[in-house]
Amino acid sequence: MARPSNETPDFADRVARLPWLGLGISTEFGAAAQGLDSLALAHERPDLIEFLEVGADLERGVDDTTRAWVADGRPTTYHFLDVNLEESEDVSEEWCRDTAELAGRIGARWLCGDAGLWHVGARDLGHGTLVPPVLEPESATEMATSVRRMRKWTGMEVVPENPPAHVFVGRMHLADYYANVAEQADCGLLIDVSHLAIYQLVHGYDALHAIECLPADRIVEMHLAGGRRFEFKQRTFVDDDHGCDILDESWALLDALLPRAVNLKAVVFECERNPREQVLPLFERLRARLDRSFPGCSGVSTRNPA
Numbered sequence: 001m002a003r004p005s006n007e008t009p010d011f012a013d014r015v016a017r018l019p020w021l022g023l024g025i026s027t028e029f030g031a032a033a034q035g036l037d038s039l040a041l042a043h044e045r046p047d048l049i050e051f052l053e054v055g056a057d058l059e060r061g062v063d064d065t066t067r068a069w070v071a072d073g074r075p076t077t078y079h080f081l082d083v084n085l086e087e088s089e090d091v092s093e094e095w096c097r098d099t100a101e102l103a104g105r106i107g108a109r110w111l112c113g114d115a116g117l118w119h120v121g122a123r124d125l126g127h128g129t130l131v132p133p134v135l136e137p138e139s140a141t142e143m144a145t146s147v148r149r150m151r152k153w154t155g156m157e158v159v160p161e162n163p164p165a166h167v168f169v170g171r172m173h174l175a176d177y178y179a180n181v182a183e184q185a186d187c188g189l190l191i192d193v194s195h196l197a198i199y200q201l202v203h204g205y206d207a208l209h210a211i212e213c214l215p216a217d218r219i220v221e222m223h224l225a226g227g228r229r230f231e232f233k234q235r236t237f238v239d240d241d242h243g244c245d246i247l248d249e250s251w252a253l254l255d256a257l258l259p260r261a262v263n264l265k266a267v268v269f270e271c272e273r274n275p276r277e278q279v280l281p282l283f284e285r286l287r288a289r290l291d292r293s294f295p296g297c298s299g300v301s302t303r304n305p306a
């Protein structure tokens with residue numbers, strides 16, 4: 001049946017219009033001074049580095065690295081670092097307007113970011129200590145309200161990400177919680193497989209048991225990052241250090257989800273503070289996996305219209 005013309009497009013319609021971005025690298029304000037020149041790397045290996053995910057907040061804006069990337073005509077996404085998706089009143093019309101303006105200036109194709117609390121109390125410079133959401137249905141409903149509000153007021157697609165943590169409060173499994181958010185907000189998801197692997201490990205679950213609960217067709221983007229295992233009082237924890245040692249469990253989750261993620265548009269390797277010679281082999285491993293699940297998509301992002 002034809003959809004009435006005044007009806008808001010649903011996720012299936014909206015995701016079909018999102019561009020394929022392929023394989024990307026992350027950055028945050030000032031990160032290039034400590035590590036990689038992402039633009040030089042993209043020139044050197046256009047087959048591996050197709051877009052830049054810009055971690056940003058309104059206080060600092062974007063740095064010269066991002067400006068140079070945009071000036072070179074390359075695609076980006078905007079990863080917010082300063083809004084509480086679990087607290088809908090934090091998603092103000094003013095924040096949405098200013099963020100949409102900044103994201104528009106860098107040509108971001110969508111908004112994404114860890115979905116929890118980025119600040120406690122008033123937003124202020126120096127915050128940015130990420131707190132995960134309370135895994136209860138009331139919180140999922142609140143987050144869905146935030147996502148709908150942000151999508152309406154920015155006019156951009158909003159893709160919440162599962163944040164990293166060892167301790168969660170609430171009775172829901174992390175995967176059930178974000179499935180619930182996606183359903184209520186009619187939105188896509190950013191699944192950080194490294195964050196998910198940490199959650200599974202510290203809760204004593206098999207890494208892959210989470211995928212049964214995840215609506216794979218909602219996955220728009222995936223993240224992969226390094227993590228360092230350590231022991232404390234006979235328990236295993238993982239430091240989400242964004243180095244170049246990738247947990248086997250993270251690769252396993254990525255391998256299991258990629259063939260199922262029929263609406264996937266992008267994969268980011270979060271590695272901007274590491275040396276070039278260490279990140280390139282990992283990008284190559286990612287390229288091979290992406291090509292296997294999405295043959296013919298390599299290089300498409302550079303042909304997408306802005």
Ligand SMILES: [Fe+2]
Nearest residue numbers: 161192223270
């Ligand atoms: Fe991430």
